Amino acid sequence: MTTSAVDPELLLRGGLAFEVDGPRATVTLARPEVLNAQTPLTWEALRAIGESLPDEVRVVVVRGEGRAFSAGLDKRFFAAQEVDGLPGIAGIAALSDDDADATIAGFQSGFSWLRHPARVTVAAVQGHAIGGGFQLALACDLRVVADDVQFCMAETSLGIVPDLGGTYPLVHAVGYARAVEICLTGRRVGAQEAVASGLALRSVPVGELDAAVDELVTGLVSAPAKAAAETLGLLAGVADGADPADALAAERAAQLRRLRSLAAGEG
Template sequence: MTDLIKLEIRDSRVALVTINRPEALNALNRKVLQALDEVLSMIEQNKTIRAVVITGAGEKAFVAGADIAEMKEMKPAEAEEFSRCGQEIFTRIKCLNQAVVAAVNGYALGGGCELAMACDLRVASENARFGQPEINLGIIPGFGGTVRLSRLVGPAKAREMIMTGAMITAEEALRIGLINRMVPAGTGQALEAALALAAELAAKPAAAMAIAKAATRESWDVSVEEAMRMESARFAETF
């Protein structure tokens, strides 16, 4: 792990993961993704961690997107590999047994919006801005944005955001279901609220939390009937 990703353990049970490239608005490149992957392994191996908060360093950005300077040098095969790498790491976040909360401060654009969507819950400052602006660069979201955005806000709104590349406010994000909670703007407000929520989630029974996450995740890709069957099976696991 490098200093590109900071890992802190709060009160023994909450892991705070900080994307630490404030000079680049916490943009994601290969090295950042590799460091994030290593941190996720540490979290998976630490059985005392019951909840995770992911945030970006500084107040200007959660993550302002992928590193454009690095991306514009990529050949198609490299771009596909970069996309698959991001998708796999973000899926690891989604599949963690622990509850994961995004603390969104400032810009959450492109890969940053996709990272936030990979978390279970999202808490944002009222000055946060969300968007998938890739279309303006002649590309499309590559870290799961075309999939997760539709499932969170519905196909019509997802198409609008992806096809126009427009940013939306935290207030709009709350209204359409992209975020769960909005807090007043101010230094550390989103992080403080996210940590408080994570502490609340960490106090829940760990096995039930992991099963609840798995049950809601598994129901995405199947029929209603199959989802109901899977829910019953997961429900039985809690007894």
């Protein structure tokens, strides 16, 4: 297991723990006393983790310490001009259009790297995953949930909108109509519905969540690394809307790269 290349002070202030063990990296939301509520520093630390990942990392697991994955935004964010030196909601509203856009884009970049096809990302979700917590889970490729999970997109009910990248994967997972209903009602989505609707890969008892994720990670890294990376790229292209002809062309190009690499003894 290797130590993190991310500034330890940033991780601490962002409420995160981070470790790399061979092909697996684990990001832990580590503020259980506030149900792993997030602040702008959380997103800054997440972005720093994404920028520092070693090339050998093939799977990233995102998990929460304690009884919840994440209860969403820290309550301070809603009332303050600044939170830990970064703008809160009132502070963002006071910025120029360009500065506000750049600020929110910076927040989003803490989540967007989790969908990069260079690796697979897995959210291990227990208890509450509210607002930003739901969006963080949605940012990952796969979600394994405990049977006590409660997903909730609370932003619209609070007078704001999901703006951390959650709308795209939510619609892709459950369809437009159900995404509308989930967002506008702000209701809770439990484990059984999450699996049935495509939000989650599988549900397990709370005490078995870590073991189920470990088993999944073992399976995900079993394929040769270069073949897995090419396959992820193909699947990501389809998910992003590639038409059938483009998908076929991408498969041909990827296969040719693999065959030439194998013929050259490069694995």
